[in-house]
Amino acid sequence: MKRKILGLDIREDAVSAVLLACSIKRTEIEAHLYVPISEPEDFESGLAAALETIIKKIDVTAAVCAASFPADRIFYRNLHVxxxxxxxxxxxxxxxxxxxxxxxxxxxxxxFHSLTLPDQADHTELIAAAIEKTELESYLGILASLNIEPEIVTVGGYPAALCLTRLIDSPEDLLFLDIDHCKSSVFAVVSGEICLIRSFPIHSDNSSSAAEALCIGIRHTCAALEEIYGLDFQPAGLFVTGCGLDDPSVEQDLARTLQISAERIDLANAAEIASRHHSGQPWDPHQMDNALALALMEAERLSGLNFRRGPFAAKKFWSEHKASLLKTGLIAGLVLALAFFNVVLGSYFMGKELVRLDRKINDIFTSTFPDVKKIRHPYQQMQAKIKSLKTTAALPEGSGKNIRAIDILNDISRLIPKEIDVNLTRLVIGSESVMITGDTDTFNAVDDIKNRLEQIVFFKKITITSANIDKAESRVSFQLKMYL
Structure with missing residues (x-):
C-alpha cells in the first residue's frame, strides 16, 4: 500500500506543493503545483486562496502533510550547553x-537542532529556532480550515538543506542558499551538519545588485560562523535553489564574487525521485525543490526542527481517529461474537457426529467379530484382530520365521523390472526355501534375475539349480532356489 505525503512550502508570495507516493519499491512524485499568492499584502487571505487552488487540483485525501513557515519570521540562536x-x-x-x-x-x-561536531564530548552545540505563538496559531488555523493538519511545521529552506546533507552526495563543508524574490536564507554546513541559519532581505531592482546583496549576506553569515565556533570556514561549494532564481546567471555572479563554485540543485534528479505526474505545469526545480524536500523529510524520517510542540502538537492518533476506531472496534466485536457462536455451534454438531461415528464403529466391529462380547476400545481391539489374521498368511508353522508369503511376492515383483523378458511358471514357498521356475530369453537374463533377487533380505542364499535352452521355443528354462 502506498503512503501519500504532501509537502507544502509556504512563502510570502507563493505556495509550492508536491505530493509523493511512497511504497516499499520506490518513491515517486504523484502531483505538483506552484501557486503565486495573489494578494501578498493580505498574507492570510492570499494563502487561503492559494491552498484552496492546490486542494482542488491535487487529491490530498489521506495524505500526511509537512509544511514550512517563511524563514524570515523565525528567530535563530546558536547555543552551547x-x-x-x-x-x-x-x-x-x-x-x-x-x-x-x-x-x-x-x-x-x-x-532546537543538535549538532554533532568534533571535540564536543562534554557539551552540545545547537541551533534554537523560535516562532511567535500567534503567528503559528493563525497559520495552522488557515490550514485546518481546509482540512490540512501538518505533522511537521518547520523553517522554509531548512528541509532542502537537510536533504542536501543527508540524502545527496555533497561536500562536508558547504553553503546552501535559498533565494526568494525579496528575501533569502543561508544555511552554513560544517562537517555535514547545519551549523548556522540566517535570513536577510534583498533590496534590489536589477540582477547585479541582487547578487551583491546576496554576497554581502553570505559573507556576514560566514563571518558569524567563524566567530561563534572559532574556525576558519572554507566551504567547498555554494548550492542554490528557491523560487526567486529567475535570473539564469545568478550562480555565475555569486561564484565570481565569492570565488567558490556555485550551482543550482535539482533535488528530484539528485535523489533519483521519478515523476509520474503529467500536468500542464512543468517541473521547475527551483520552484519545487523546497516542497519536495519537505515531503522527503517526512518520507525518510529525517529529524529536524519542528514547531508542532506544546499546545500546537499534532493530534495523537487516538484523539484524531477515536470515532473511527470505536466504530471499527464495535464491528470487530460483533465479528468475534459471531465467530465464537459459530465455534460453539460447530462443537455441538461435531459432538453429535462423534457419537454417531462411535455407534457405527461398534456396529461394524460387532458384525465383523461377533465372537467378541466385550467392546471397550473397538479401534485397538480391531487392530489386534487384524494383526492376528495377518499372521495366518505367513509361512507355514515350524519355519521359525515370521515371513509372509505376500511380502515375498511383493519383493520379487518389485525387483524384477518390466524390461526383462521373463515368464514365471511356478512358485513354491516352503519352510526353508522358495523355488521359482520360469523361462527367459538369455542366460544373462537368468543371472540378472538372480542378482536382483539377492537384494531381498529374506533370502540368505540363491542358487541357479538349472538353466537349459528349449530349442523348440528358443527360450532358456531356469529354476532358482532361494534359502530362507
Missing part, C-alpha cells in the same frame, strides 16, 4: 534564550 539529554536541553532552553530574544519566551514556540 553542558547537557547531552534532550529533555534537559528543553528544560533549560527558555532560560538561555530569554535574554537574547526581543519577545518573552512565553509567547514563543521553541525547538
Amino acid at each position: 553542558p547537557f547531552k539529554k534532550e529533555n534537559k536541553i528543553r528544560q533549560m532552553l527558555p532560560y538561555e534564550l530569554e535574554p537574547a530574544l526581543p519577545i518573552a519566551v512565553d509567547e514563543l514556540i521553541i525547538d
Whole structure:
C-alpha cells in the first residue's frame, strides 16, 4: 500500500506543493503545483486562496502533510550547553534564550537542532529556532480550515538543506542558499551538519545588485560562523535553489564574487525521485525543490526542527481517529461474537457426529467379530484382530520365521523390472526355501534375475539349480532356489 505525503512550502508570495507516493519499491512524485499568492499584502487571505487552488487540483485525501513557515519570521540562536539529554536541553532552553530574544519566551514556540561536531564530548552545540505563538496559531488555523493538519511545521529552506546533507552526495563543508524574490536564507554546513541559519532581505531592482546583496549576506553569515565556533570556514561549494532564481546567471555572479563554485540543485534528479505526474505545469526545480524536500523529510524520517510542540502538537492518533476506531472496534466485536457462536455451534454438531461415528464403529466391529462380547476400545481391539489374521498368511508353522508369503511376492515383483523378458511358471514357498521356475530369453537374463533377487533380505542364499535352452521355443528354462 502506498503512503501519500504532501509537502507544502509556504512563502510570502507563493505556495509550492508536491505530493509523493511512497511504497516499499520506490518513491515517486504523484502531483505538483506552484501557486503565486495573489494578494501578498493580505498574507492570510492570499494563502487561503492559494491552498484552496492546490486542494482542488491535487487529491490530498489521506495524505500526511509537512509544511514550512517563511524563514524570515523565525528567530535563530546558536547555543552551547553542558547537557547531552534532550529533555534537559528543553528544560533549560527558555532560560538561555530569554535574554537574547526581543519577545518573552512565553509567547514563543521553541525547538532546537543538535549538532554533532568534533571535540564536543562534554557539551552540545545547537541551533534554537523560535516562532511567535500567534503567528503559528493563525497559520495552522488557515490550514485546518481546509482540512490540512501538518505533522511537521518547520523553517522554509531548512528541509532542502537537510536533504542536501543527508540524502545527496555533497561536500562536508558547504553553503546552501535559498533565494526568494525579496528575501533569502543561508544555511552554513560544517562537517555535514547545519551549523548556522540566517535570513536577510534583498533590496534590489536589477540582477547585479541582487547578487551583491546576496554576497554581502553570505559573507556576514560566514563571518558569524567563524566567530561563534572559532574556525576558519572554507566551504567547498555554494548550492542554490528557491523560487526567486529567475535570473539564469545568478550562480555565475555569486561564484565570481565569492570565488567558490556555485550551482543550482535539482533535488528530484539528485535523489533519483521519478515523476509520474503529467500536468500542464512543468517541473521547475527551483520552484519545487523546497516542497519536495519537505515531503522527503517526512518520507525518510529525517529529524529536524519542528514547531508542532506544546499546545500546537499534532493530534495523537487516538484523539484524531477515536470515532473511527470505536466504530471499527464495535464491528470487530460483533465479528468475534459471531465467530465464537459459530465455534460453539460447530462443537455441538461435531459432538453429535462423534457419537454417531462411535455407534457405527461398534456396529461394524460387532458384525465383523461377533465372537467378541466385550467392546471397550473397538479401534485397538480391531487392530489386534487384524494383526492376528495377518499372521495366518505367513509361512507355514515350524519355519521359525515370521515371513509372509505376500511380502515375498511383493519383493520379487518389485525387483524384477518390466524390461526383462521373463515368464514365471511356478512358485513354491516352503519352510526353508522358495523355488521359482520360469523361462527367459538369455542366460544373462537368468543371472540378472538372480542378482536382483539377492537384494531381498529374506533370502540368505540363491542358487541357479538349472538353466537349459528349449530349442523348440528358443527360450532358456531356469529354476532358482532361494534359502530362507
